[in-house]
Amino acid sequence: MKETTIRESANHYLNRDLSWVEFNWRVLEEAQDVETPLLERVKFLSIVSSNLDEFMSVRVAGVKDQIKAGYTKKDFSGLTPVSLFKRIMKRSVKLVGEQYRVYRDILRLLAREGILFTDYDDLNASQKKQLDQYYHDIVFPVLTPMAVDQSRPFPLVHSQSLYLAVVLLKEGDDPEEEPYFAIVQVPSILPRYIAVPTRVGSKKHEFLLLEQLIERHIHTLFSGYLPLSVSAFRLTRNADLTINEEGAEDLLEEIETQLRKRRWGAPVRLEVRKGIHPYALERLKDEFEIADNIFEIDGPLDLTYFMKLAGSLDGFDHLRYEPVESVYPAELADADDVFEVLKQRDVLVCHPYESFDAVTDFICDAADDPQVLAIKMTLYRVSGNSPLIQALGRAAESGKQVTVVVELRARFDEERNIAWARKLEQAGCHVVYGLVGLKTHAKITLVVRRDKDGLRRYVHVGTGNYNDNTAKLYTDIGLFTSHKEIGEDASALFNEVTGYSAPHHWQAFGVAPADMMEQLFGKIRREADNAAQGKPARIVAKLNSLSNQQMIDELYKASQAGVKIDLIVRGVCCLKPGVAGLSENVTVTSIVDRFLEHSRIFYFENAGDAEVYIASADWMTRNLTRRVELMCPVFDPELRRSLINILQLNLSDNVKARRLLPNGLYERVRPGEGEKPLRSQFEAMDVRSWKTTAREG
Structure with a gap:
């Protein structure tokens, strides 16, 4: 294949990992949305952090492994591991910066509601006394200062745990001499945020982060030394398991062994508090051998603690979504x-x-x-x-x-x-x-x-x-x-x-890795043939992710044959919609709202004799080739109609829906002139909006 052809082909696809980063941007938009109740915005801010943790420890870890191994082949989107890593970093750094800008906005809004994260120095004498007592009685006995010097090597730093890097000067030493260095793990067994005793006559809820209390009392751990700086840091390690199934007599024991190894995974990302002491940063970079994936955070590290806070505050139901009363079928x-x-x-x-x-x-x-x-x-x-x-x-x-x-x-x-x-x-x-x-x-x-x-x-x-x-x-x-x-x-x-069974000839199911992908290809090709013959032809697929190149190519061919294709893809999508001569008949909609869109529903027009399936599988290579997955037809016509109604609700959403553009970015769908706002998840809470009455008999 000529180089120009390779380049042209690569331009047909979006990169999977960059598409995932864009999904996390959509999650962040929910934290930004002023129409979202405040404590729900807090939750979305937390989800952004937990999503990034998994992305870094699995996907980015894999890219770094490829770089380390000297792998230079381009993926089907046309990116080498090095160029992909650079793009991931550029977009992720921007994402984190925006996340913490939103964090500061939310803190101000929480303060207006009487929920404050305070600094130790802003507490009154009575509050300080009670928190000091809490530190000495509860926190201090759990802490372990770990010095790093010639006789004491750098201790194991656990993945995604919070630590303090402490730079020290020995009393009486020359300030120009090289300082001493130690780390202290912020104990995860204790609450990350501490409820501050209420001020007299106040109804405000004040909280202090645990690491700030430890920092204030850091001198109690290093008698005879003067703390020059205390800076929070957090390391993310490669968390992907490498299971030797063929050689494992007992898979359960093999996985337990690999879980223990996970704590020693290769460093992938280093997060440090903005303003960290240069000496501390150099020590961390040298120890973890990491220089190209460092995030300087202007705020507390690891906002996943926000999720528990949002759910535990009493008396603030007006800042949450109203409870959903799930009805029994x-x-x-x-x-x-x-x-x-x-x-x-x-x-x-x-x-x-x-x-x-x-x-x-x-x-x-x-x-x-x-x-x-x-x-x-x-x-x-x-x-x-x-x-x-x-x-x-x-x-x-x-x-x-x-x-x-x-x-x-x-x-x-x-x-x-x-x-x-x-x-x-x-x-x-x-x-x-x-x-x-x-x-x-x-x-x-x-x-x-x-x-x-x-x-x-x-x-x-x-x-x-x-x-x-x-x-x-x-x-x-x-x-x-x-x-x-x-x-x-x-x-x-x-x-x-x-057991041991020969491959089955499935009567109803599509099963991966046996035949699901070929069944789907056959149905897509049938729609293309129908379109070419002027028969009704349409595909609607609701998925979490779409990244298999062969599947995308089949959809492109169907689009070129005239098939109208509507994809509802919550997360990763490597298909470029709306490209002339390639995918002008394809739309991609993503809905990020109160609930995580997780169902997989596939609709094929079939020349007027519609087929509808539900499935466990996304259209990703791992689902179609490396997992046991199931696609099941819905035979009852009334139940099929219910599923079609759900798909139509999603496609009609003009409040929480985003449309994928050919450049990989998403734009919000807004109500047209004279069109009423429709929020599909809220509409679906009234089961009558989509559910038809099944036939008797």
Whole structure:
């Protein structure tokens, strides 16, 4: 291929990592939005920080590994690792600068509401006395000063923990001599912010950050030395796990070993407080061998603590969104027996507008029903005290065959999943860790029940995790069904994951990595053929991310054939929409609002005989080729209509929607002249706005 052709081809795609940075900008916009309740803006500010932490520890870490290895090949967007890293840094530094500008604005607004983050020196004598006592009684005993000199090497600095770098002068020494250096970890076991005793006659809520209290009393840790400066710093290490599945006799033990190694991952990012002592900065740079990913922060490091603050303040409900009252699905609300309902009809639920209790009840009812013979389920991420775990254990103890596919490699949930796996095994469940080299990301439950007319399979397929906590925060779709083909496919899927089974010819499902991508390509090509023949042709896909080059190329071809394509992509999107001769028939919409848009819904016009699917998979290479994923058709025409209504709500959003431009930036969608504002998430809270009544029988 000629160089000019390579360059032209690269111009067809946006870079995945730069697209992710733009997504985090959209999250920051929610913290900037004056229409967003103040404590909700605080939460979004915190989310920006936690998002950046994961991005740096995984994606940027990978780019730095490529640079270190001397890898110079361009990715499909035309960027080498070096050029990509430079662009990431430039955009990320700007993002962080804007984040802290917003932080200062929010602090001023909080102060007007009587919520203040104060400096120690601004406290009165009584407040100082009580905080001094707190320091000596609670904080001081936990602190460990760690000197760094010839006899004491630099201690291990944990990833994403907060530390203080202390520059010291020994009493009586010449100030011109090289100073002494030490670090102190700010203990994460203690609250990051301390409630300051209320002033007499005041109703204000005052807080002091823990590191400021320690800094004020730093001299208590270094008797005989004079502190010249105290500066906060924070290190981010490479957190990606390298699992040797082939060589691991026990995957659980291998992952536990890798989790311990994570604390020694290579340094990726160094955050320091603006104005840090030059000597301290040089010591840190030398120790971590990092010079090109340093963020000087004009404010407290690590704003993730803001999330807990926003949720813990009492008496400020007027600064929050009104609580959402999730409704129990009407089709199941009055049912004495959920299985009798599902014998007659499929049921579709959309969280958080409809309660996750319907899923919990389905599994709990199956666990307690004497006619149920077996329960099979995948678990990717579950909540800290999941009732589902208890139900599965109860079912196994009662003699039912319970099989649970636990994904131990769910990033940053590995330890929790290991604990649940052991608990399930102790209860008598068959626990399987999936297939070598493939994460099990499909969300499915199969219940085998002895009905009066014989054995029947009942299935729940979801787009999101079996997690009752995130189901209140994420938008997701779930389908309950006893459809024969779906039930048979569900059995085959579990047999492939848990045993030795030849590849199955799927009747209903699309399964990755087996055939989902080819099925999707076939449906996209069919739409292109229909468009070429003048038949109705349209694709609407709701996803979290779109980054697979082959998938993008198929969509480009369909667009060129005349297919109208509307993509609703919350996060990463490497496709360039609206480019003449390439993608002029493609639009990309991103919605960032109160809830995390998480559902995957695929619509294909199919010449007037529409097909609609729900899925666990995004259109990313990892989902389509390196994970066990599931795409399930929705057969009931009324339920399909409900999903189409949800897609239409998203596409009609003119309050929280952004449209992707060909240059990779996004612009807000605003109501047109005479057009009413439509906020899709708020509209969907009235379930009647999208849900149609399913047919009986």
